[in-house]
Every structure is written in structure tokens, then in C-alpha cells.
Amino acid sequence: MTSVVNEKKLSFNAIKLGEILGVPTVGFGVYVREDQSVLGAERLLQLAQRLSHQLSLKAPRSVKKGEIITIHHLLFWFVIKNIIPRG
Numbered sequence: 001m002t003s004v005v006n007e008k009k010l011s012f013n014a015i016k017l018g019e020i021l022g023v024p025t026v027g028f029g030v031y032v033r034e035d036q037s038v039l040g041a042e043r044l045l046q047l048a049q050r051l052s053h054q055l056s057l058k059a060p061r062s063v064k065k066g067e068i069i070t071i072h073h074l075l076f077w078f079v080i081k082n083i084i085p086r087g
Helices: 014-021 041-052 070-086
Strands: 002-005 008-011
Touching: none
Parallel strands: none
Antiparallel strands: 002 008
């Protein structure tokens, strides 16, 4: 996060903000996709290839909702609307 207060620029990340507020930040990087090392580069590449239907991809990348096929789109919305709210 960055902000300007009284013409002074402030900049801090989630970990620093957690320290300032005294709240835990464990797992925040995974939640906001800052830490993609949990799955590993090979698995991320497989997921990107499968969801985008571009087996020629050589490096993992984000896949936009408009690029996925209908069944994956349906699964995405089912998870967003039904499973995540119950978590």
C-alpha cells in the first residue's frame, strides 16, 4: 500500500501493516496470490495450460475468465458462490 499524508509518501506491505496493527499475517501472501511458490512452477504451468487450452505455453501465467471453456467457467462460479462463502 502506498499513500501520501501531509505531502509525505508512506509505503508498507501487509506484513508491516500487521506489525503496526498487531494482527497476524500468516497465510496472507497465499490468499492474495503474492506467494505462488506453494504449488511450484511446474504445477502452475500445468494449470495454466489446462485452463487456457494452450498446451504450447512455456511459462505459467494468469488465465482470464474469458479464456476458459464453459465447464471450467461453471466450476469457477460454483466454487466462488457456494464453497468459498462456507469456508
